[in-house]
Amino acid sequence: MKVSEAFLLHKIEYGEADYILSLFTKDFGKISGLAKHAKRSRKRFGGRLEPFVHLRVRFREKPGGIKFIEDSETIQVFSTIMQDVDLFMYGSFILENVGILLPEEDPNEKMFNLLVETLSALDSKKSPSSVILKFQLSALSLSGYEPNFDACVECKNLIEQEGFFSIQRGGIVCNECENNKSNGFRISNDFLLAQRDWMKRQQNFLNHELKDPLEYIKLLVKFTQYRTGKEIKSSKFLEELRND
Numbered sequence: 747m748k749v750s751e752a753f754l755l756h757k758i759e760y761g762e763a764d765y766i767l768s769l770f771t772k773d774f775g776k777i778s779g780l781a782k783h784a785k786r787s788r789k790r791f792g793g794r795l796e797p798f799v800h801l802r803v804r805f806r807e808k809p810g811g812i813k814f815i816e817d818s819e820t821i822q823v824f825s826t827i828m829q830d831v832d833l834f835m836y837g838s839f840i841l842e843n844v845g846i847l848l849p850e851e852d853p854n855e856k857m858f859n860l861l862v863e864t865l866s867a868l869d870s871k872k873s874p875s876s877v878i879l880k881f882q883l884s885a886l887s888l889s890g891y892e893p894n895f896d897a898c899v900e901c902k903n904l905i906e907q908e909g910f911f912s913i914q915r916g917g918i919v920c921n922e923c924e925n926n927k928s929n930g931f932r933i934s935n936d937f938l939l940a941q942r943d944w945m946k947r948q949q950n951f952l953n954h955e956l957k958d959p960l961e962y963i964k965l966l967v968k969f970t971q972y973r974t975g976k977e978i979k980s981s982k983f984l985e986e987l988r989n990d
């Protein structure tokens with residue numbers, strides 16, 4: 747029997763009584779498994795198979811790799827996220843990003859810790875857009891998709907003040923190289939300062955006041971979709987938000 751901390755990414759009903767679960771586990775990465783009789787078993791699963799519950803799960807693996815989720819217990823419930831519509835949307839967006847960025851069965855403990863940290867921050871109602879933006883940058887970095895904000899992707903010169911972003915080239919383009927193309931997304935000096943501090947983990951979520959964090963969040967959604975080839979369905983709610 748294997749044991750790990752975990753979050754539910756999604757569940758599908760299977761037959762009368764079972765669920766197929768996709769879980770992000772701390773020790774084994776993203777896994778899928780069958781939770782037999784999970785709909786009825788209060789004792790083994792209770793109401794715990796929900797998003798935003800930090801779980802400890804036990805599972806066994808049959809030869810051939812099929813996994814059976816045996817039971818779960820609760821470590822922590824992020825109840826504010828569950829009860830607040832906006833936070834619920836932000837939280838769903840975070841979980842979907844994790845699901846998209848991670849391959850199956852590739853342990854990523856730093857990503858797990860980032861998820862706990864991010865949900866904790868959301869649950870305590872810290873400025874959601876800063877929390878989301880920092881999460882996106884960190885998660886892209888931890889999954890090997892990190893955009894390059896340090897040097898121009900064309901001429902390799904270091905970027906000091908500001909520039910433009912090229913989704914296709916995977917990073918920032920200096921003013922000289924952008925020259926007359928003018929279709930790039932403008933990256934401000936404020937954002938570069940925040941990004942550099944966040945990536946070095948010197949600053950907490952609130953030390954940088956960006957002028958329009960939502961525009962950067964949307965840019966990174968497009969970048970994530972382009973790099974992974976997958977749609978982030980929960981990102982649609984971002985269109986209805988204004989910068990907070």
Ligand SMILES: [Zn+2]
Binds near residue numbers: 900901902903920923
């Ligand atoms: Zn350049």
